[in-house]
Amino acid sequence: MDWSMLGNPVLLSVVMLLALSALRLNVVFSLILASVFGGVIAGLGTGGAVKAFYGGLGGGAGIAMNYAMLGAFSIAISRSGVTELIAQKLFACIGRQVTQKQIFCFKYSLIAILTLIAISSQNLIPVHIAFIPVLIPPLLPVFERIRLDRRMVACILTFGLITPYMVLPVGFGKIYINEVVLGSIRKSGMDVLNSQAPGAMLIPAAGMLTGLLIAIFFSYRKPRDYSKSATDRELREVEPKKISLFNVGVGMVAIAVALAGQFLMDSLIVASVLAVLVFVCAGVIRIRDTQDVFTQGVYLMGGIGLVMIAASGFAEVMRATGGVDEMVKVVGGFAGDYKGVAVFLMLFIGLVITMGIGSSFSTVPLIAAIYVPLCMSMGLSAAATIAIVGSAGALGDAGSPVSESVLGPTAGLNADGQHDHIYDSVIPTFLHYNLPLLAAGWVAGMVL
DSSP states (O other): OOGGGGGOHHHHHHHHHHHHHHTTOOHHHHHHHHHHHHHHHTTOHHHHHHHHHHHHHGGGHHHHHHHHHHHHHHHHHHHHTHHHHHHHHHHHHHOSSOOHHHHHHHHHHHHHHHHHHHHHTTTTSOOGGGGHHHHHHHHHHHHHHTTOOHHHHHHHHHHHHHHHHHHOOSTHHIIIIIIIIHHHHHHTTOOOOTTHHHHHTHHHHHHHHHHHHHIIIIITOSOOOOOHHHHHHHHHHHTTOOOOHHHHHHHHHHHHHHHHHHHHHOOHHHHHHHHHHHHHHHTSSOGGGHHHHHHHHHHHHHHHHHHHHHHHHHHHHHHHHTHHHHHHHHHGGGTTTOHHHHHHHHHHHHHHHHHHHOOHHHHHHHHHHHHHHHHHHTTOOHHHHHHHHHHHHHTTTTTOTTOHHHHHHHHHHTTTSOOOIIIIIIHHHIIIIIHHHHHHHHHHHHHO
């Protein structure tokens, strides 16, 4: 066993990032401190680490702007009454006096709908996390009425944001499977067919599904109560509020414009601006109120943008340390005699890297160049190689404090300040998805 990996700067930086986050230090502060720490450990010095960190910040600027505009669009939608109408209809379905059986049926029907919506956000209507700040905040009073544990909802949303792109080659899955995973494997010297990927990723996807079922029917099935005062306030706000059907119609048009804008111009920023202009032109929002809409939007989603900017800086420092290459090369020592250990280490290293940089799409190109030759030297099939590389990239997307797939659910579920990012989103999704995916990815690498 090569114990030198325990001193690897990337591994130590990620451990520090997770430890500081678990102590409830702000994620951006944690990223900065972990970046400097990793740079110093690698010999870059404080100045070199800071320089590398600043050099990587620009990579997250576009993402941050996307989220700020998405937040503004979400605020505009909320003012139209569309989401309030949905909440009111759901309250009407629940009723004032209901039996436990009715609550049970309503609860699991709502869970099924949320799961389908989250899955569809990756393929049928590929908006990624854009639906969360629009749909989830108005549903929080509904969740409280049926005493739904928000940790379960976080697991549902994260499952829908990750699993489809792992196995379905459409929408974001087309990018991840065909372009990122298969493209990286081909560049590394192995011939693979597009048709091989979905079948190869079925076992890893089954691991994700197992985690989802455990979260729904075991871990978080019991009722959970949140702040009474917040519940009562939200109930009073949702039920009696009058809703203009004209405003709702404008809201639906704005949503259609936003979707069309994303498809036609491939720009969430432009699509969001056009959607807000629909409200302005219709008189639902006055021009002078757009400043307030933008400010509230930044408050709602801007935090995610800042985390993604800092995560880009962190990723640049990790590249500068050279620690990623060192970690991956450790696997080569086990490739000949310990196939099972080598496969496990490949998956584990993928988990560590993605936990740090928060992007499975960015992890695969970093590891494939060495993983693919190793898989070929061990005599692993193309399907097994696809499963290993695809799973190694996806590992850590759930459970990373800097992953969009976890930050997005937190932004929606914490709209009333009652959902903690680390303890209600990060840790639950890490336990329910990374552990089953690690096991399922290992099985796929060994049997395919």
